[in-house]
Amino acid sequence: MKTSNLPFHERVDTAFQDDFLQESLKKAQEKFRTGKANTYKPLGDPERWRKRAEEIRKHTIDNLDYYLDILANNIEKRGGKVFFAKTAAEASQYVTDLARSKAVKTVVKSKSMISEEIHLNQALEKLGADVIETDLGEYIIQLAGETPSHIIVPAIHKNRKQIAELLSKVAGKELPDDPPGLYQFARKVLREKFLQADLGISGCNFAVAETGSLLLVTNEGNGRFTTTFPKAHVIMMGMERIVPRWKDLDTLITLLPRAATGQKITTYLTAISGPRSENDIDGPEELHFVIVDNGRLNAVGSKYQEILHCIRCGACLNICPVYRHIGGHAYGSVYSGPIGAVLSPVISGFDDWSELPYASSLCGACTDACPVRIPLHEMLVDLRHDQIEQKLSPVTERMAFKMFGKMTATPKYYTTGLKAGKTMLNLFSSREGIEGGVGKLKNWTNERTFPSPAPQSFRSWWKSRKKNNDVKEV
Ligand code: SF4
Incomplete structure (x- = not known):
């Protein structure tokens, strides 16, 4: 079922650099989607x-x-x-x-x-x-x-x-x-x-x-x-x-x-x-x-049973913003797009397919497009959840989220954390925002600019308004 031995991010990078692929995926998606809308119309109520x-x-x-x-x-x-x-x-x-x-x-x-x-x-x-x-x-x-x-x-x-x-x-x-x-x-x-x-x-x-x-x-x-x-x-x-x-x-x-x-x-x-x-x-x-x-x-008898309802029409690929940018080969599986991101780990486990449930913006467009109403985006969330439950995510990530959970549950820690976070982010900020992070954060900031922290936090602004009696308690 595996179609490539390259790591997921390398496969995605290759797809991003392929201008022809980007153009043809865009055209194909638009053509299929328009055709689908036109041919659904005479059916009356498609639901x-x-x-x-x-x-x-x-x-x-x-x-x-x-x-x-x-x-x-x-x-x-x-x-x-x-x-x-x-x-x-x-x-x-x-x-x-x-x-x-x-x-x-x-x-x-x-x-x-x-x-x-x-x-x-x-x-x-x-x-x-x-x-x-x-x-x-x-x-x-x-x-x-x-x-x-x-x-x-x-x-x-x-x-x-x-x-x-x-x-x-x-x-x-x-x-x-x-x-x-x-x-x-x-x-x-x-x-x-x-x-x-x-x-x-x-x-x-x-x-x-x-x-x-x-x-x-x-x-x-x-x-x-x-x-x-x-x-x-x-x-x-x-x-x-x-x-x-x-x-x-x-x-x-x-x-x-x-x-x-x-x-x-x-x-x-x-x-x-x-x-x-x-x-x-x-x-x-x-x-x-x-x-x-x-x-x-x-999948039978599990929360993923509905994935077997699939009739392999490809409509979820034709609407997916992630597929639109990376194409099929980046998934590394015979089955690509949202259906592949669910089906591959469900039938073959996470060993080769742990990244696929994350190849989604969770916009839910795939679920809306599916002619047999498979809740694809919900299954993608469930698969992410399963990986956390099975402790398959990296230790550093698990530790970070644990600390984050503790911090947000305690007001004192939360306030201190916000202040520390702001000081840290300011170290990397330019006028335009944060464009080059450190470590794994770079994967995010290399592709898009992260906004710099606001000069005044919402909490301090709220406090000052309260002090000046600008806010009435409800
Ligand atoms: S839209 Fe639904 S039926 Fe069609 S390939 Fe995707 S999951 Fe399968």
Whole structure:
């Protein structure tokens, strides 16, 4: 799940220095947000839709074991195979064993965040298989040797010149940075790969328990090639990506493209129920559902359970002021933005993700944007609280806050502390304010000017007014 070994602050600094990234994030956020607002309008009261979507997700996750059981039975009835993977390693092992048993040489993939999460490509490549991402954005970042920087727009950080350079390497000649020409070239390369592929791997937007079906939401049609051409197809699914009935999908599919890209409807909605039957003219001969836990059960029954309601629309990224400035790679996780800042520590613990809950201004815009009403900003506060409870914050920070707590609880200490603080701050103040602090304080004052202490404190001003009878006691 980790996408970088660099420390968080270094990743953030790199993002800050990337002017192109800043510009493209701003444009993308504005485009998606306007699109979302326009496509929500015809729905009438969006709150009613959001509440209904929240109810569906809540009911499903409250009864997750029940619906997973129904799903697995129905997949098997239709001839599919089901494997429940507790860990990333188990999921990866299942797919690589399958690929090995079939002497797979070429694997085509349709966008799947869960396979990014478990590093499936690397495991298959170790077997010597040629693994090709077929979503155009994913294909571009695969050529660049990078990871997605947005849940739904993985190559949001690349411009057309960079894309032309990457595709030119595949072409073996220089390609002009003309988008239609680049699409055509990528299309031709990928079509050949679809025809060669012996294994297809796709993600899963929703699995429908009542019929054991997979639903894929795509805009490029690559999902249909991936799930139809190769003889074997593996569906990688996070265990929460399930709905009880087709009826429930109506609400979720109405909201998903609107919240994600501002589209009323996605270009392709592909439903797959079982492998090819006798009467089918195409489709895979074998269908495998790999249902992955990888830490998700940590959330079930906890105060973070609602994070499993997520439908991966990316709306929280598209509104977040922090994501807007640092982009996806700075989070260092496959999942970025507010959803990543909650999901990564919840499913994988704080060892690698202790900084992420702090990558937020706690403005609450993510919560307002979320089509299934996940209280993301409240969970970010809870995660910070958990770290304090578990004594994971630095000792110096804990000591400082302890002293601060004691000081503010005792008027005598508080008054003395204020005076001492003022004297200290004055040592670093210039006319403009405080621009260069010491130690860790520099992280703050290097980016913004901290105001100098006022010549007269509020308390002394209040005292003098009282003395002059300017203030009447109430
Ligand atoms: S948390 Fe909500 S807004 Fe963010 S990706 Fe998930 S469903 Fe979308």
